[in-house]
Each structure stands twice: as C-alpha cells, then as structure tokens.
Amino acid sequence: MSEAVVETRNLSKVYRDFWGRQKVRALKALDLEVRRGEIFGLLGPNGSGKTTTMKLLLGLLFPTGGEALVFGKPATDVRKNERIGYLPEESYLYRFLNAEETLDFYGRLFDMPAATRRERTKQLIDMVGLSNAKRRPLREYSKGMTRRIGLAQALINDPELIMLDEPTSGLDPIGTREIKDLILKLREQGKTVLLSSHLLADVQDVCDRIAILHHGELKELGRVDSLLTIGDETVVRAAGLSDAAKREIQAVIERHHGSLVSMGNPTTTLEELFLKIVHDSTARPGRRITGSGPGESN
Amino acid sequence: MVIDTELLPFFIWLPLALGSWLKVTGILCAVAILFSYLVAAVRNGPVRGAQLVGAGLRGGIADLVFLSPRRTFALARLAIQESLHRRVLVAFALFAVILLFATWYLDEATDNPARLYLSFVLTTTTYLVLLMALFLSVFSLPNDIANRTLYTISTKPVRPSELVLGRMLGFALVGTVLLTVMGAVSYVFVLRGLSHRHEILPQKVTSAGDSQAAGPTSGRTELAQNHHHDFQLDADGRGRTDVAQGHWHSVQVVRDGDRVTYEVGPPQGALTARVPIYGKLSFKDRTGTPTQKGYNVGNEWTYRSFIEGGTLSAAIWHFSGLQAEMFPNGLPIEMTIRVFRTHKGDISKGILGRLVLRNPETGLSAPTPFVAKEYSTDLQMIPLELTDDQGKKVKLFGDLVTPAGQLDIQMQCLELEQYFGMAQPDLYLRARDASFTTNFIKGYVGIWLQMLLVVGAGVMLSTFLNGAVAMLATFAMMLAGSFVTTIRQLAFGELPGGGPVEAAVRIFTQRNLTTKLEPSVTTQAINLFDEGFRGALKTLLAVLPDFTSLSDTDYVVHGFDIPGDMLLTHVVTTLAYLVPIFVAAFLFFRTREVAR
Numbered sequence: 001m002s003e004a005v006v007e008t009r010n011l012s013k014v015y016r017d018f019w020g021r022q023k024v025r026a027l028k029a030l031d032l033e034v035r036r037g038e039i040f041g042l043l044g045p046n047g048s049g050k051t052t053t054m055k056l057l058l059g060l061l062f063p064t065g066g067e068a069l070v071f072g073k074p075a076t077d078v079r080k081n082e083r084i085g086y087l088p089e090e091s092y093l094y095r096f097l098n099a100e101e102t103l104d105f106y107g108r109l110f111d112m113p114a115a116t117r118r119e120r121t122k123q124l125i126d127m128v129g130l131s132n133a134k135r136r137p138l139r140e141y142s143k144g145m146t147r148r149i150g151l152a153q154a155l156i157n158d159p160e161l162i163m164l165d166e167p168t169s170g171l172d173p174i175g176t177r178e179i180k181d182l183i184l185k186l187r188e189q190g191k192t193v194l195l196s197s198h199l200l201a202d203v204q205d206v207c208d209r210i211a212i213l214h215h216g217e218l219k220e221l222g223r224v225d226s227l228l229t230i231g232d233e234t235v236v237r238a239a240g241l242s243d244a245a246k247r248e249i250q251a252v253i254e255r256h257h258g259s260l261v262s263m264g265n266p267t268t269t270l271e272e273l274f275l276k277i278v279h280d281s282t283a284r285p286g287r288r289i290t291g292s293g294p295g296e297s298n
Numbered sequence: 299m300v301i302d303t304e305l306l307p308f309f310i311w312l313p314l315a316l317g318s319w320l321k322v323t324g325i326l327c328a329v330a331i332l333f334s335y336l337v338a339a340v341r342n343g344p345v346r347g348a349q350l351v352g353a354g355l356r357g358g359i360a361d362l363v364f365l366s367p368r369r370t371f372a373l374a375r376l377a378i379q380e381s382l383h384r385r386v387l388v389a390f391a392l393f394a395v396i397l398l399f400a401t402w403y404l405d406e407a408t409d410n411p412a413r414l415y416l417s418f419v420l421t422t423t424t425y426l427v428l429l430m431a432l433f434l435s436v437f438s439l440p441n442d443i444a445n446r447t448l449y450t451i452s453t454k455p456v457r458p459s460e461l462v463l464g465r466m467l468g469f470a471l472v473g474t475v476l477l478t479v480m481g482a483v484s485y486v487f488v489l490r491g492l493s494h495r496h497e498i499l500p501q502k503v504t505s506a507g508d509s510q511a512a513g514p515t516s517g518r519t520e521l522a523q524n525h526h527h528d529f530q531l532d533a534d535g536r537g538r539t540d541v542a543q544g545h546w547h548s549v550q551v552v553r554d555g556d557r558v559t560y561e562v563g564p565p566q567g568a569l570t571a572r573v574p575i576y577g578k579l580s581f582k583d584r585t586g587t588p589t590q591k592g593y594n595v596g597n598e599w600t601y602r603s604f605i606e607g608g609t610l611s612a613a614i615w616h617f618s619g620l621q622a623e624m625f626p627n628g629l630p631i632e633m634t635i636r637v638f639r640t641h642k643g644d645i646s647k648g649i650l651g652r653l654v655l656r657n658p659e660t661g662l663s664a665p666t667p668f669v670a671k672e673y674s675t676d677l678q679m680i681p682l683e684l685t686d687d688q689g690k691k692v693k694l695f696g697d698l699v700t701p702a703g704q705l706d707i708q709m710q711c712l713e714l715e716q717y718f719g720m721a722q723p724d725l726y727l728r729a730r731d732a733s734f735t736t737n738f739i740k741g742y743v744g745i746w747l748q749m750l751l752v753v754g755a756g757v758m759l760s761t762f763l764n765g766a767v768a769m770l771a772t773f774a775m776m777l778a779g780s781f782v783t784t785i786r787q788l789a790f791g792e793l794p795g796g797g798p799v800e801a802a803v804r805i806f807t808q809r810n811l812t813t814k815l816e817p818s819v820t821t822q823a824i825n826l827f828d829e830g831f832r833g834a835l836k837t838l839l840a841v842l843p844d845f846t847s848l849s850d851t852d853y854v855v856h857g858f859d860i861p862g863d864m865l866l867t868h869v870v871t872t873l874a875y876l877v878p879i880f881v882a883a884f885l886f887f888r889t890r891e892v893a894r
C-alpha cells in the first residue's frame with residue numbers, strides 16, 4: 001500500500017457566528033486517506049462539506065476537532081504549500097491582472113526565478129488554451145476562460161498534490177474532456193489528485209477512488225470499479241447476429257453458437273449509486289459504517 | 299511659533315527612549331502571551347493551551363526568519379498595482395485642482411505671504427496623503443478576504459509576515475511617490491506664487507546730492523502684490539529695499555546714455571531656514587531681584603512673562619558656546635516682543651527698550667537701545683565693536699563674551715507703566731541660515747513619517763477588523779495622537795477641574811473649577827474613579843504615538859531650520875512604532891481563518 005499524501009482523522013468543523021454560537025456542523029468526524037498517485041473524488045450534494053474538507057486540508061480553515069494532515073504534517077503548516085496546487089471553487093484571482101501577470105505573480109510567490117517563471121507561464125498558458133487572450137485583464141474573461149487560468153495557476157509550481165474544487169464547472173464539453181485528459185496525464189506523471197465534483201460522469205471517468213459525503217458525513221468510500229459492480233447479475237454482449245439469431249438469442253447462447261464478446265458483472269451507473277445513497281441516508285440518518293465496502297479490499 | 303519642549307540631543311535621547319521602548323514592548327509581549335494563553339487554556343485545557351501558544355510563538359518566529367524578499371516584493375508590487383487600480387492618482391488630480399483654485403483665495407496682501415503659501419501647501423499635502431494612506435491600507439486586506447482572492451494567495455507558500463509586510467511596503471511606496479510629486483509641485487507653486495518684480499519710476503527717486511548723477515539716492519517702488527518697498531542706493535547705484543511682507547529686493551541703477559532705469563531683483567529672504575541659537579531665560583523683578591518668572595499681565599495662558607517698564611525689571615537670556623568664527627559680521631539678534639500698554643501713550647510710536655550685552659564673569663556691559671516693533675520680528679545687528687556704559691570702546695569677542703563663550707543679553711523696557719512680554723524662544727541669535735530647499739524636504743520627511751505610521755496602523759488594524767471599522771480605528775488613533783499633550787495633562791491631573799466624574803459633578807452642581815470638593819465618602823469615590831481613569835490614560839499614553847509632533851511643518855512655515863537631531867529623533871520614533879505594529883499585524887493575521 002502506497003504512502004498517504006492526505007490524511008484526516010476524526011476531522012470535524014463547526015461554523016460559528018461572531019458571538020461563538022454554533023451555526024452549521026459542516027463536517028462530522030471525517031476519516032479519509034488519499035494515497036500517492038491516485039485520483040480521489042469527493043462527491044456529495046450541495047452543502048455536503050466537500051469544499052469545507054478541502055479548505056481544512058489547505059489550512060484556510062482551522063479544524064474544530066480532529067486532525068488534517070498533508071504530507072504527514074498539520075495542514076496549517078505553510079511549507080506544505082510548496083508542493084500543493086489548488087483550484088478554488090470559483091477562480092478568486094485579481095481581475096486587474098492579465099493572464100501572464102497572474103501566472104508571473106503566483107510564480108513569484110513560489111520564489112521562482114524570473115527565467116523559470118517565464119517558461120512556466122508560457123507553457124501553462126499554451127496548455128490551457130489561452131494564448132490568444134494572455135494580455136487581456138481577467139475581468140474580461142468568460143467563465144470558462146477564468147476556470148482555465150485558475151487551473152494554470154494551480155499548476156504553476158508543478159505540484160505533487162493537486163486539489164481541484166469542481167474543476168469542470170463552467171467548461172464546455174471539449175474543455176471538460178481536456179481537463180479530464182489532463183487529470184489522467186497528471187496521474188501518469190505520478191501526481192496525486194483530489195477533486196470534488198457533482199458531475200458524476202466526470203468522476204466515473206477519471207477517479208480511482210471516491211468518497212461520498214452527505215450532510216458532512218462520510219457515506220461511502222471505495223474504488224470506483226468495485227463500488228459500481230453488482231455481484232449477482234451477468235451481462236452478455238454480442239455482435240454479428242441476424243434477426244433470426246436475435247430471436248433465438250437465448251438458445252443461441254446456451255448452445256454457444258454466437259460469438260461471445262464479453263461476459264461479466266453488470267455495472268450500475270454512478271448516478272444511480274449516488275442517488276441511492278442520498279436517498280438511503282435521508283431516510284435513515286446517521287453515520288453509515290464505511291470501510292467494509294468492497295473497495296477497501298485492495 | 300511656540301516651542302514648549304526642550305529638544306534633547308539625539309544621542310542623549312536615544313538610550314532613554316530605547317529604555318522605555320524596551321520596557322513598554324516587553325510588557326506588551328508579556329501581556330499578549332498571557333492573554334493568548336488564557337484564551338487557549340479556556341478553549342483547549344491548560345496543557346494543550348500551553349502547547350498551542352508555544353507552537354504559535356515558534357511559528358511566529360519562523361515567519362520572521364524565513365521571510366522571503368522575493369515574495370514580499372511580489373506582494374508589494376501587487377499592492378501598488380491594486381492602488382493604481384483603485385485610482386490613487388485621483389488624489390493627485392485633486393491636489394492639482396486645489397492648487398489651481400488656491401491662487402484665488404490666497405491673499406497676497408498679508409504681512410507674510412510666504413508663511414501663508416507654505417502653510418497652505420503643507421497642510422493640503424498632509425491631509426491628502428494621509429487620507430489616501432488611510433483608505434488604501436485599511437480596505438486592502440478586508441477586500442481580499444471578501445473577494446476571496448486571499449484563498450489563492452494563502453494556499454501558496456506565503457507567510458503571514460510577508461503578506462502584511464508586502465502590503466505595508468507597497469502602500470508606503472505609493473505614498474512616498476505621491477508625496478514626492480506633491481512636494482515638487484508645491485515647491486514650484488510657492489516659488490512662483492511669491493515671485494514678483496517691482497517697477498521703479500525715475501520721478502519717484504530722490505537724490506540726496508545736488509544732481510541725479512551721483513550720490514546716494516532713495517525712493518519708493520511701485521506696487522506689486524499689494525505692497526511696495528522703500529530703498530536706498532549707494533554712490534555706485536547699488537542697494538536694496540527695506541523688508542516688506544517678509545522679503546526685500548536688490549536694486550541697481552542701469553545707465554544707458556542719458557536714460558536711467560532701475561533694475562529690481564527677485565524677492566529675497568522670504569523663504570528662509572533660520573538656525574537660531576537659544577539662550578536660557580530668567581528674570582529680574584522691579585527691585586532688581588532675580589526670579590524665575592516675570593509678571594503676569596492677566597493672560598490665562600502664561601507662556602509669556604512680562605517685564606515692567608521704567609524699573610529694574612529685566613529679562614535675561616544666558617547664552618553659551620558662542621565663538622567668534624560663528625559671527626564674522628557681528629551678533630545678529632532676532633526678537634519678537636509682545637508689548638502690553640497700560641496706557642495708550644503715543645500710539646504711532648513704538649515703545650523704547652534697550653538690550654544690554656553683559657559679560658557674566660566680569661560684569662562689563664554695553665547697552666543698545668531699540669524700539670519694540672509689535673507683532674513682527676525684528677533683527678538687531680550688534681557690531682563687533684561697541685561702547686560700554688562708561689563710553690569706553692569694548693570688543694564683543696574678547697571683552698563681552700567670556701573665553702568659554704558665555705554671554706548674557708538683558709532686555710529692559712524704558713517707558714514707565716508699559717510692559718514687554720517674552721518667552722525663551724522669542725529672542726535668539728541668528729547665527730546662520732540653512733538651505734530653505736533642504737528644510738522644505740525635511741518638512742516633507744515629517745509628513746512621510748506620519749504617512750508610514752498610518753499605513754502601518756491601517757494594515758495592522760485591518761488584519762482583524764473589517765474595512766470600515768479599521769478605518770475608524772486608525773482615524774481614532776490619529777485623532778488621539780493629535781491630542782497627546784491634552785491627554786497627558788488629563789492623565790497627570792494637571793488640568794483644573796479634576797477627572798471626568800469630578801468635572802461632571804462640578805457642572806451639575808454649578809461649582810467653579812478651582813474650589814476644592816468637601817471631603818466625604820462621595821468625594822473619595824469620585825477620586826477613586828477618576829484615578830482609575832487617569833491610570834487608563836497613562837496606559838494609553840505609553841503606546842499612543844504623538845502623531846502631530848512627528849511632522850515639523852511648523853518650522854518650515856515659520857522659517858526655522860528643522861534641527862537634524864529632532865528629525866532623527868522622529869525617524870527613530872516612527873521606526874520604534876512600526877516594528878511592533880508589524881509584528882502585531884502578522885501575529886493577528888496568523889490566528890485568523892482566511893476562509894471565514
């Protein structure tokens with residue numbers, strides 16, 4: 001089992017108002033582990049605590065209880081930021097800077113020398129496809145363009161761990177595809193990616209493991225492929241059959257005349273799983289025992 | 299101009315100031331650590347609390363040690379870009395507009411236009427620059443938190459110390475540039491505003507001799523800027539005008555065949571930076587007995603003491619450290635005398651007085667009579683050779699000034715039942731003049747120091763207050779810092795009427811300020827409360843910067859050189875405030891959740 005890059009132990013967060021009165025219990029005793037080299041997805045309906053978890057891991061919030069560890073150190077340690085890239089929910093960038101100035105500025109914050117900054121800036125702008133708009137101030141950018149420069153900013157330091165809060169929101173289908181390819185490429189380079197999303201198809205395509213949150217509680221945790229497997233059903237996919245053969249398909253299969261293309265367990269879609277969990281959890285509130293799922297057996 | 303506190307030489311001041319600085323910052327640190335421990339202990343228990351405070355302190359020190367210049371400058375640059383984006387240049391445009399319209403209402407006919415112009419530009423610059431510094435510094439961090447742009451920055455390896463210092467540096471730099479430009483524009487504005495020439499019509503010139511061709515001539519110039527000058531020319535046709543509105547002109551005859559014209563130079567002496575040598579003042583009463591104070595003629599404000607005319611009453615300034623090289627042309631005594639007339643006398647004439655220069659060791663003395671000019675500064679040039687009371691010739695240096703450089707200058711009023719009033723700085727030796735331009739710059743350095751303090755305090759307060767509240771708090775600090783003298787008097791019970799409760803009691807019972815309250819339990823309670831109030835004020839005084847005193851623009855306006863020691867003192871004082879302000883700012887910021 002590879003080393004844990006992100007680890008939370010009993011992590012909980014209560015938002016309080018100015019007078020210290022409790023407002024929202026956004027996260028309840030979360031235990032998570034993200035390992036080196038994997039793509040980990042945080043799923044959950046709106047307000048379930050995904051962003052809160054990320055902010056705790058980044059040290060933007062201080063935990064009310066428990067621990068958030070990144071690279072084995074408390075999340076409030078600034079030095080971890082050297083190895084992290086973060087794309088916030090919305091791109092919170094200076095609107096009076098243009099794309100080049102933005103990347104140059106964040107490069108400086110990593111204490112990068114000028115030559116490296118120039119090179120990285122050019123490379124990233126090309127990568128996110130903003131070469132034509134690199135001299136325009138960000139205030140003129142469309143939502144998708146803002147998202148792209150946000151992503152470029154998150155990668156400026158060639159980070160080991162990348163946290164992406166809803167990376168595909170606001171992107172067109174091509175952009176979404178590009179981001180997904182990029183995420184997979186990052187994994188090939190040995191990086192760890194932690195992303196949150198409610199676009200389930202995206203998560204299904206790229207994530208190795210997922211955690212599903214609801215009302216600040218962990219509801220499901222495991223490998224995507226095993227989570228979506230239904231054990232007691234079989235599916236057969238066939239091709240090249242005539243109409244007559246189709247009518248006789250049952251018999252044909254029994255007699256092994258058609259060419260058998262595949263045989264295995266059918267999978268549900270992630271959407272179905274997601275809706276089922278949310279439905280179950282609303283019907284029977286409370287903590288669901290996790291870790292016993294099939295995903296934990298790897 | 300009133301100089302009420304004596305200036306300590308820098309190197310005598312420094313150890314004293316450093317001592318009290320260490321004491322105050324030490325106490326502040328101790329209080330801060332104790333307080334944060336108490337909070338942490340209540341929240342997390344005594345042991346965990348101690349660990350948390352320890353970790354916080356270690357983190358704070360690491361933030362200082364590992365501070366990266368490149369990151370800090372990147373953040374400073376961002377602060378500058380932000381300022382430009384927030385249209386700081388509007389402040390400059392405003393300044394230009396104010397100057398354009400100022401010429402309409404700056405009255406040229408006052409007896410000292412230079413003072414008017416200088417005080418106008420210096421005040422305008424001060425207000426504009428300080429306001430700008432206040433707005434920039436106070437809204438920056440809260441804006442970044444509200445726009446959440448800080449999320450993206452805080453998740454980079456940026457330390458709170460860099461975040462705070464970068465902002466302070468950036469805004470300070472913006473303020474510096476703005477101040478420099480405004481200073482340069484002001485300088486030109488003052489020079490141009492004061493510049494003028496007078497015409498001299500030949501028919502207004504009279505010759506003392508029999509013909510116009512030779513001999514000393516005198517005359518009067520034409521009006522310019524609402525004044526004219528009388529002038530004297532020597533036999534060579536060279537000379538100068540008298541002083542009007544604080545300046546004079548050189549005049550020269552230009553002969554072109556038979557045509558005689560007069561060339562008048564630009565105004566001189568309006569913009570000065572006098573370097574005065576002050577003496578220690580003591581008095582003699584009407585019987586000639588030495589006292590510390592003169593007579594009070596009924597003013598509530600006892601800054602000036604008075605001497606009585608026609609008696610032995612005198613004011614004596616004791617000078618020391620005078621050397622012959624400092625005064626090659628004689629002893630220039632500049633004085634501003636208040637005259638208090640108990641009867642009108644001859645109102646068109648000044649009151650007669652005399653200055654007696656006296657050797658404090660041998661008692662040898664030489665008198666010089668003078669006529670007191672009311673409401674204006676008078677320059678008496680005492681020659682290097684004078685006659686003593688017996689009519690014998692005496693030398694200024696050699697006979698009157700002691701070898702150690704000591705000299706007493708005694709002033710008397712010669713007319714019965716008239717009074718002269720004076721304070722120590724009212725008579726001084728004008729040894730030399732420093733460069734006005736340098737002094738002008740020194741004046742701007744004072745404003746610069748104030749600006750730095752506003753930027754520092756603004757950023758510091760905005761680390762834990764929201765923009766509007768931080769602005770009010772900074773403004774309150776500036777305001778309280780302008781009343782340090784009054785607060786000090788209140789704190790040490792030097793003002794009549796007592797503390798707030800006692801004063802309130804006096805108002806409601808309609809008692810005057812000086813009658814003692816009769817001793818009773820109530821009075822004791824009142825005193826107890828007021829004592830507590832004074833204690834609070836004393837605590838406040840220990841940390842409150844004396845904001846107005848940092849800027850010495852008064853010196854520039856009144857034409858005095860800002861002493862280098864004083865400027866240095868102010869620079870160090872500002873620094874002494876900025877260091878703890880910076881440390882407090884980033885420590886506050888460390889404890890703050892960025893994503894709230």
Ligand SMILES: Nc1ncnc2c1ncn2[C@@H]1O[C@H](COP(=O)(O)OP(=O)(O)OP(=O)(O)O)[C@@H](O)[C@H]1O
Binds near residue numbers: 893
């Ligand atoms: N600053 C805050 N103050 C008070 N409550 C907050 C704050 N931020 C988040 N919350 C609450 O915490 C809970 C979790 O919010 P969070 O932003 O983590 O959800 P999320 O899973 O990211 O949702 P989404 O999918 O909409 O982004 C919500 O109930 C939200 O109202």
Ligand SMILES: [Mg+2]
Binds near residue numbers: 050051052089165
């Ligand atoms: Mg979210």
